[in-house]
Amino acid sequence: MRIAFIYCILIILFTNCQSNEYSYADYDEYYREYYTEMYSTTVMGSVKLYKLEQEFMQILKKSTIELQKQINMIQIYLKYFKRPKCSNQNECKKYVAKPLNAFRLMRRIHQDWPQWLKLIKSGNEADYIKQLENEIVPKLPESHDMLEMLKNLHRVETTYGIRVHDYANGKMPKTQSNWTLTVRDCVTMGNYGYQIHDYQRAGMWYQYALNQRPEVNGESYKQMLGDPLDHARLKYAQTILIHAEVHRNEPALAMQEIRDEVEQVLSEVDAKSINDLVNDRLHQSVTEFELNDNQTTVYNRYKHRWAHMSGCRGMFRQHTNLVCRYNFTTSPFLQLAPMKLEEISLDPYIVQYHDVLSDNEIEDLKREGIKGTMINGWTSLKSSNATENESRTIVARVAIMSPSLEIVQRINRRIIDMTGFNIEESKTIQLAAFSVGGFFMPHYDYLYDRLLDTDVLKKLGDRVASVIFYAGDVTEGGATNFPRNQLVVQPKKGSALFWYNKFDDGSPDPRSLHSICPVVVGSRWTITKWIHQDSQMFLQPCSLQPSSST
Structure with a gap:
């Protein structure tokens, strides 16, 4: 009897649906209208909504933690990056007239800022981001700007015979700066020396960078900017071998031939052997780079401009x-x-x-x-x-x-x-x-x-x-x-x-x-x-x- 009753009700309902003036376009629409649960219609629906919001808040929390890490990283960088404010143009000129300040400024803008730009642009369509892209980014220095800056610093370093340790700590022949070079700066100097085949100076810069203590908040920087020492150990090993080979074979082999040969050999050597070589040299009180950094070696390398360098170094006698x-x-x-x-x-x-x-x-x-x-x-x-x-x-x-x-x-x-x-x-x-x-x-x-x-x-x-x-x-x-x-x-x-x-x-x-x-x-x-x-x-x-x- 009960089954017959239900069957009759279904027939009535079906008949009513068919005779209704409103017709559904397809079955899916019909299904959504009738079978999709509405949170507002039952207590259980509200409970489900509560749980859904709880899941969403968990996701937001995770997102906030990641964003806070990024905010903390930026705040650390800004604090580390702290520099004197230039209230007028003369103060700005005085600041950038010091070589280390000018170099660090160029390197940061050329190498670090593009990474920060990616971070703050990520999913952000705010007006200040558009302003940054339209007004600031087009003015950023290009690679040739960085190259000219490195040429200038290398020229000062070699012409005046400034030791790497002194240069990195702002000690010039006659003046002392309060600013020092970071590990990233030193590796960049080493990379430039390697690029122009000045393996002696490149080796000293890599050596100095590898001997430095880890930077404060260095791990945070690595996450954003990458590890500055990633390839420094290999480059240092290459400069050790190239420098030794140059002194042994000069001028029998061309510089590029020696470099190609050394790079090929080290590509076939396991990482432990390279690390052993590097660690051995880093623990030496005086390396071959410093032993060969004497006046005779410098004269042989720069004899075409030695008189010029001698005058710049104050080696000419005074006329009285x-x-x-x-x-x-x-x-x-x-x-x-x-x-x-x-x-x-x-x-x-x-x-x-x-x-x-x-x-x-x-x-x-x-x-x-x-x-x-x-x-x-x-x-x-x-x-x-x-x-x-x-x-x-x-x-x-x-x-x-x-x-x-x-x-x-x-x-x-x-x-x-x-x-x-x-x-x-x-x-x-x-x-x-x-x-x-x-x-x-x-x-x-x-x-x-x-x-x-x-x-x-x-x-x-x-x-x-x-x-x-x-x-x-x-x-x-x-x-x-x-x-x-x-x-x-x-x-x-x-x-x-x-x-x-x-x-x-x-x-x-x-x-x-x-x-x-x-x-x-x-x-x-x-x-x-x-x-x-x-x-x-x-x-x-x-x-x-x-x-x-x-």
Whole structure:
């Protein structure tokens, strides 16, 4: 009876459904409408909802823990990264003028910040993220910026012979910085030395990095930035073997051949053997890298530039028999306002004028130079030879200052008073800014045979003399070096250096060879004027080249 009743009810229900005006599109819709449990309709449904929320909260907790780890990591990094605030531009300049500060800044932005950027961008569409991507990221330094910074630091290190331990701890030849290099910084320096085949310096940097205590919160950094020592032990082992092989076989094998051979051998050796080799060297009080870091070895490696390096290192004897005096005679104006002149050398003639540029004039020049177009000054023109281009590097930012500027006209009048030369046909001057590592290798200002390749200069004649104004003091480095005369002139704000490039008969004077020592701390601002020969036709003496100078 009960079964029959249920059957009748089902028939009624089915009949009602079929006759209903609302028809379902398909069975699934129908099923959802009727068979999906509604949490709001029963107590049990609410209980299930409660449990579901509990599961969701557990997931959120896990997510919060991970996010908190990331927040903690960022807070630790920001605390470690703490640096003095620059309340004005001069304070900022003072901070980045120190080589370690400039290098660490470049390395962090180039290597570390992209990793932090990935972290904060992850799943985040906030406005400040979009601002970061649109306004900040396009301005980040590229790989060539990092490469130039490493070139500059390596140049300072090798030119002045700074020990790795001292360099890493901010000890320069004459100044001491409070900032030190991290393990990541040291490994980056080692990697650059390895890249340019300076295995001795690379080995010392790897050795120093591997001997350092673990960084505070180092494990947190590793999670985000990776382990800086991941490949350092292998690289250190490679430098040990390459360095030993170079000293044993030089010059029988090319450097690249030795490197390829060593890398092949170590790729077939087990990790324990490599670790044993590394640990053995790390425990030695003095390694072969340091034993070979003596003057003889350095001379053999850099003999083509040893005179330049000797001058920069302060190895030339001091000249004490020269005098300072006032120059009244070069122009009529000097009889009213004589200039202070210091004799640097009488043969060849090199003098330094003092207090010939005021602070206001210097600021005017810098302002005009920065406002105009300053370009990169390279060591040489780009060549079709790829090998030659590898050695090209940026040495300064330069600007050609127009003679229409009132400040340039004043400086030109001063050059006439100092030198007695005619500069009517070439009134432009060159403003240059050398930062940390900025330099110039030994060179001549005269062009001689090269003059034929330059149409403009053929009309002006060769560079008979040179004048360099120092538009600022340099904390350390940046000296003008005359290696053949064993003379070094330190930059002094407001002074000007003047010398001849040619003899009176127009032949080049090889003693005018000069260079610029790398800037160690600070910046080197200069104004350069080359005085051309053709305008001096009625001013230059007709005497012959002295026999003693040939």
